[in-house]
Amino acid sequence: MATQDRLIESTQELLWERGYVGTSPKAIQQRSGVGQGSMYHHFTGKPDLAAAALRRSAEQMRAVAEADLAGPGTAHERIAAYLHRERDVLRGCRIGRMAQDPDVVADPQLRAPVEETFDWLRGRIAGLIAEGQAAGEFAAAADPADTAAALVAVVQGGYVLARAADSAEPFERAVRGALGLLAAHRAD
Amino acid sequence: MATQDRLIESTQELLWERGYVGTSPKAIQQRSGVGQGSMYHHFTGKPDLAAAALRRSAEQMRAVAEADLAGPGTAHERIAAYLHRERDVLRGCRIGRMAQDPDVVADPQLRAPVEETFDWLRGRIAGLIAEGQAAGEFAAAADPADTAAALVAVVQGGYVLARAADSAEPFERAVRGALGLLAAHRAD
DNA sequence: GTCTATACCCGGATAGAC
DNA sequence: GTCTATCCGGGTATAGAC
Numbered sequence: 001m002a003t004q005d006r007l008i009e010s011t012q013e014l015l016w017e018r019g020y021v022g023t024s025p026k027a028i029q030q031r032s033g034v035g036q037g038s039m040y041h042h043f044t045g046k047p048d049l050a051a052a053a054l055r056r057s058a059e060q061m062r063a064v065a066e067a068d069l070a071g072p073g074t075a076h077e078r079i080a081a082y083l084h085r086e087r088d089v090l091r092g093c094r095i096g097r098m099a100q101d102p103d104v105v106a107d108p109q110l111r112a113p114v115e116e117t118f119d120w121l122r123g124r125i126a127g128l129i130a131e132g133q134a135a136g137e138f139a140a141a142a143d144p145a146d147t148a149a150a151l152v153a154v155v156q157g158g159y160v161l162a163r164a165a166d167s168a169e170p171f172e173r174a175v176r177g178a179l180g181l182l183a184a185h186r187a188d
Numbered sequence: 189m190a191t192q193d194r195l196i197e198s199t200q201e202l203l204w205e206r207g208y209v210g211t212s213p214k215a216i217q218q219r220s221g222v223g224q225g226s227m228y229h230h231f232t233g234k235p236d237l238a239a240a241a242l243r244r245s246a247e248q249m250r251a252v253a254e255a256d257l258a259g260p261g262t263a264h265e266r267i268a269a270y271l272h273r274e275r276d277v278l279r280g281c282r283i284g285r286m287a288q289d290p291d292v293v294a295d296p297q298l299r300a301p302v303e304e305t306f307d308w309l310r311g312r313i314a315g316l317i318a319e320g321q322a323a324g325e326f327a328a329a330a331d332p333a334d335t336a337a338a339l340v341a342v343v344q345g346g347y348v349l350a351r352a353a354d355s356a357e358p359f360e361r362a363v364r365g366a367l368g369l370l371a372a373h374r375a376d
Numbered sequence: 377g378t379c380t381a382t383a384c385c386c387g388g389a390t391a392g393a394c
Numbered sequence: 395g396t397c398t399a400t401c402c403g404g405g406t407a408t409a410g411a412c
Contacts, residue, residue, distance in 0.1 A: 017290065018290055019207070019209065019288065019289070019290075021206075021207065021209050021210045022209045022289075022290070022291075024386075024387055025388060025389080026386075026387070026388085034396090036396090036398085037395080037396050037398080038395065038396050038397085040388095040390080041395055042395090045388075045389070046387090046388070046389090092288070095352075096345075099347075099348045099351040099352040100207065100280070100285055100288045100351070101210075102205065102206055103210075105351055105354065111352070111354065115352050115354070117352075118349055118352045122349075122358070142365070142369065143361075143364070143365065145361060145365075146362070146364045146365035146368060147365040147368065147369065149349065149361035149365050150342050150361070150362045150363075150364075150368075150369065152345065152349060153341065153342045153343075153344075153345030153346045153358075153359075153362035154338050154345055155341075155345065156341075156344070156349065157284075157342055157343065157345030157346070157348070158337075158341045158345070159287075160287045160344040160345070160348075161287075161306055161310075161337065161344065163287040163293055164283075164286075164287040164299070164302045164303050164305075164306045165306065165307070166293065166299065170306070170310070171341075173333060173334045173337035173338070174338045174340070174341035176331070176338075177330070177331065177334035177335040177336070177337050177338030178338040178341075178369075180330045180331065180334060180335065180338075181330065181335065181366075181369035182369060191377085191378095212405055212406080213405075213406060213407080214404075214405070214406085223378060223379060223380090224379080224380085224407090225377080225378050225379055225380080226377065226378050226379085228407075229377055229378070230377090233407070234406070234407095
């Protein structure tokens with residue numbers, strides 16, 4: 001693997017595990033096996049490398065979500081597949097985690113991939129809900145964009161509750177609860 | 189105000205703004221106006237002081253939530269009041285934020301107040317939902333604990349989406365979306 | 377109780393040799 | 395491209411004087 005890729009991949013992992021403030025250049029060098037000079041040759045510094053890592057994580061998250069959302073089945077089934085996807089719940093969301101870090105939120109280069117990912121995800125799910133409404137699969141009363149925001153929030157908040165409890169259970173409850181409420185909306 | 193209280197209060201603020209890793213003893217001393225020696229006289233170190241600050245924040249969060257949840261009105265109205273409470277959305281939740289920090293999650297002293305707060309909140313809301321079901325106000329199909337977890341997760345996840353977007357809008361959408369789904373569950 | 381001095385390692389980066 | 399040396403400040407604390 002190319003040196004840049006090893007740096008980016010190690011940075012992705014560390015950002016996920018320890019956040020932006022908690023991730024040091026030295027730790028990145030150790031995990032990637034890339035030396036100091038080499039790292040600063042390929043990237044101008046920590047923010048630059050973190051931005052590259054976040055862009056890649058955002059791409060990957062999008063691809064993984066799209067795999068479920070574009071799958072077979074009704075809108076409800078595809079949303080349920082997304083929510084029930086197997087996850088390492090206690091690790092949390094590598095993109096959502098960044099939203100807690102003030103240094104990330106303050107830097108447009110770092111915040112952009114985070115913002116874009118959630119904008120896309122909310123829009124994608126809102127589209128599915130609208131589709132389901134058009135097909136008579138959901139009641140038409142709910143606003144698709146609001147409902148989509150709620151569903152995405154349940155996942156992100158589910159991670160918070162799971163980490164707080166040091167157990168995946170609250171995440172699973174939240175997802176079941178959300179799908180239960182959504183089911184009540186089905187037109188049939 | 190007593191020296192301890194100034195230290196605790198400043199630590200509460202800094203933990204909220206910058207998280208545990210992002211909060212240094214030096215910053216606490218500067219914000220509180222308390223000197224180095226004084227700080228280490230009253231607390232054994234950063235974890236000790238952070239634990240005291242988190243316990244206090246947990247108490248306060250609980251009191252604020254209880255004010256809405258124990259208010260007048262039906263179960264649905266009280267839950268809606270809690271969800272719609274005026275918030276400085278972009279600041280996020282001072283307790284939920286801690287769940288992202290690996291050093292907090294790894295230290296039982298620090299994680300305990302976080303875990304207890306969310307356990308209490310989920311239980312309190314689950315009780316309200318059960319009450320509403322008994323009164324015929326909600327359909328009996330939904331599991332109260334699951335639904336409560338979903339509602340709490342919507343709030344926590346709403347903060348994540350809002351900070352990602354640098355706007356309160358996604359939070360408000362998520363709350364509206366959740367209440368919209370909940371409304372569909374009303375027995376009438 | 378509070379102050380100043382001191383310690384030691386880490387964070388984040390630059391410089392210049394190879 | 396990569397390595398080692400060097401820099402300066404900050405993080406987190408201890409020691410001992412007042």
